[in-house]
Amino acid sequence: MPESQNWTFKQQFAPYAADFRNSRGRQFPEPEARERTPFQRDRDRVLHSGAFRRLEYKTQVFVYHEGDYYRTRLTHSLEVAQIARSISRSLGLNEDLAEALALAHDLGHTPFGHAGEDALDTVMKPYGGFDHNVQTVRVLTLLEQRYASFDGLNPTWETIEGIIKHNGPLIDRDGVGDVPPIITELDSKLSLQLSGFASAEAQIAALSDDIAYHAHDIDDALHADLFDIEIMRDVPLIGPIVSEVMESYGTLSRAKMVQEIVRRLIGAMVEDLLGETRRRLLEHRPNSADDVRSVPVPLIAFSAEMEEQNRTLKAFLFHNMYRHYKVNRMASKARRVVTDMFELLMAEPNCLPAQWQRTGNDQPGQIDDTKQARLVADYIAGMTDRFAVIEHARLFDLNAKT
Incomplete structure (x- = not known):
């Protein structure tokens, strides 16, 4: 952390807390704010991101048109953040880091909840599969386009580590484990200690996720x-x-x-x-x-x-x-929507919106299948339930406006 920083407030933490004054910094160095700690800035960047706003129309179990009462990924993330802050305060930990991680943990989720993720993972199997936690890393480090100097949100080392280890260490103490390419690349730059557990704040965010979804799934089901x-x-x-x-x-x-x-x-x-x-x-x-x-x-x-x-x-x-x-019927529809769009956009990439089309290294307008599949997956994963239904109609309904 730059020595020039002189935050105008003090906060006492337990000795095992993640202290912002000892943060390992960001992938792309940038001046820190005087009135906000690095972890507060991470939280604020998540809150202002397009991916976070889209969580309002990404559902947990019920598709968006089933009713306004049911949880969305946005309300779920807010509930997780509240629980994480409360637990962190009780243990003398850094509430801001726990909150940032809680708010960010679902940024990579697909439309239609777990049904959408299962469908996207199935069609992506030949190309490395799909996992919403890995997709969250892609959102934070690559896909968000808000800053002139870098792609992604350029979060602190501690936030990246916490998201990557949301489900625990990625490799064992002998270095054995299946690590996705984007995390391998980040590890080579940031030394993320993939065999160790994450911070206490990250562990709290992960278990707050469990607490929240148990509670609201029962509420929604009843x-x-x-x-x-x-x-x-x-x-x-x-x-x-x-x-x-x-x-x-x-x-x-x-x-x-x-x-x-x-x-x-x-x-x-x-x-x-x-x-x-x-x-x-x-x-x-x-x-x-x-x-x-x-x-x-x-x-x-x-x-x-x-x-x-x-x-x-x-x-x-x-x-x-x-x-x-009832849930099976919704899930079946969701899988068809996701699968249909993926297969069509892989076969006819020129149907992608202009900003999502790429030029490959070998021939103009072409990239290899794996890169094309990841591009299509990024596009679909970023959709809300509502947009996915509309886009599916645009692609398959002859009477829909394009």
């Missing part, structure tokens, strides 16, 4: 009448909460009962995470952010009992929500 409250009474973790709420507030309206259940579920998961994390901090006693990275297990974690309950709850949601026939 709102959509995919299953009834009573069926959850036998499910670990959520079952005791349902029973407590129903016994305490038997005459409560269904809407309020659902919100009370969701609120208590979030509280139970956060409380467990804080308890287990404090136990691990006492066991490993990290004295710096680098100590957090070198510990062979994550320091931010749920207890073993909560992990097992989470797995059971995920299985319940998988069978009762994600495989519900």
Whole structure:
């Protein structure tokens, strides 16, 4: 970090927190702001990005026209950020970094939620596959076009590391692992320590993601009448909460009962995470952010009992929500939209908008199939649900305006 910086405020952190004053900087050096820390600037750049705005019309499970109530990637990201900030504050960690990571973690998601990602990954298998977390890295370092001096948002090392390790280390201690090319390239420039865990703030953002989607998936599923409250009474973790709420507030309206259940579920998961994390901090006693990275297990974690309950709850949601026939029908439509567009744009790249067409090195207007596939994937992944439906009609409906 440049020595000339003189931020006008001070903040106390735990010794194992990511301190902005010790940031490893950015890929492309640039002057830092006097009134905002580097991590605050990362957060602000995410908030002002086109990819973040588009999350408003990218859905989690339900397609956008199903109703205004259901979560979108935008509302999900805001909920994750709120949970991440609260946990970070309780542990004396850097709230700004945790918030930046929480807000950025879904920037690479496709339209139509997991159905859209599955479809894009299937058609991209011959070309390296598709993963929304890797796509988020592409958005942050390449695809956002807002600054004159560089592509992407040029986030700090700590933000890039946190996004890349959202699901943990990419390679083992012996250097074995499957690392996507864009991350290999970044690692060669930034030395991202791919065999270690990310910062405590990044670990918090990842688990806040789990907490948020459990809570809002239950909320959305009950709102959509995919299953009834009573069926959850036998499910670990959520079952005791349902029973407590129903016994305490038997005459409560269904809407309020659902919100009370969701609120208590979030509280139970956060409380467990804080308890287990404090136990691990006492066991490993990290004295710096680098100590957090070198510990062979994550320091931010749920207890073993909560992990097992989470797995059971995920299985319940998988069978009762994600495989519900209404969701299956939406997912089927989504897969067709994504697959149709990919196949057509690969076969006829001149149908891409002008700004998305490239000139190859060998012959004008041509690039190799792998690069073309990644270009088409970037184009489709950036679409909102609504735009994907409209673009599909433009490409396949003879009566649609082009």
